[in-house]
Amino acid sequence: MAPTAIDPVILDVVQPKKDTLNLPTESRKRLEKAGIDLSSGYPYRPAKPLYLQDVQKIRDYHREHVDPGARADPAKRALFSAAEKVVDLTAHIGTEIVGLQLKDLTDQQKDELGLLIAERSVVFFRDQDISPQQQRSLGEWYGEVEVHPQVPQVPGVAGVTVIWPELQATEAKANFRNPGGASRWHSDLVHERQPAGVTHLHNDTVPTVGGDTLWASGYSAYEKLSPNFRKIIDGKKAVYRSAHAYLDRDDPTAGPKYVERVHPLVRVHPATGWKALWVNRAMTVRIVGLDKAESDLILGYLYDVYEKNVDIQVRFKWTPRTSALWDNRITIHNASWDYEGSQPRHGTRVTALAEAPYFQEDASSRREALGLAVDE
Ligand SMILES: O=C(O)CCC(=O)C(=O)O
């Protein structure tokens, strides 16, 4: 049966507006240097699949995931000895590496970087000379590179998505009071059977003022909870839903529906073995086994702990050609839209999918593992 009522948001996504925006000069130069064909419009926007049933089938099977960070030298000698400087940006989260080009990392350094990202949650590299193709190759090291059914992509390089807030604002209204999109606390691709691990965003053009991105630590959010409260949520599961909605082939008049998936509320990172709170306000629907009112109350509290404790967050000021690599298993993030589209911001992004989230009762917390004071 043909759909009779299609949500305009979906229509926008499947029927691209062609080239109404100017690609920022430095972004264009980078893409042209990489041999990207811009002649048929930019970005490339996949139109299918459009139906929930089709999207649900994508990657709905088990894949082995061996985490590169889990086999790395814990001292990260190859990475650290080659870097000019390694600077922690806050005590809990965020490290900047100076003097290395991501495209030139050895296999050993890539493993060690995987472990550093797992420990520090997000790692930054400024002044990178990296093509979308090199970005995808690096992403493949950390897991299967996700190819999104709807999100705009770099033409000819499947799996490299385009993060261009100006473009996104043309699809879903954004304004100062309701910026929407990535400008709210979230984590990427939670609806996948094996959700996002390492995501690498390379911003080639950024505003001179504003457009920062914030990350918060899921390890530390978990450790902000009392030991008794941790016992309540340990082992619980929740329903997570996709950022994008799709038409239901069996019920096309019902409006857009999300892909939903059940995962643990607290998960363990395979490289560090530490427990992390894994919720986000944008995409967690409910805790399985609780009444809605109970679930809403607990989730609301967990979001607050995660979003409001500034000591477990990092706020990063971008400069052009900076790469950020973060681990979605242990963080939430939020892109500030304070510049309100007044200046261009453009980047390319690759996400590596990781293991199916798991919980392990006897796993430690980060503070326990680091020998810091706990439970006070
Ligand atoms: O634009 C940003 O800083 C982050 C956007 C985002 O949420 C993402 O790339 O997953």
Ligand SMILES: [Fe+2]
């Ligand atoms: Fe995101």
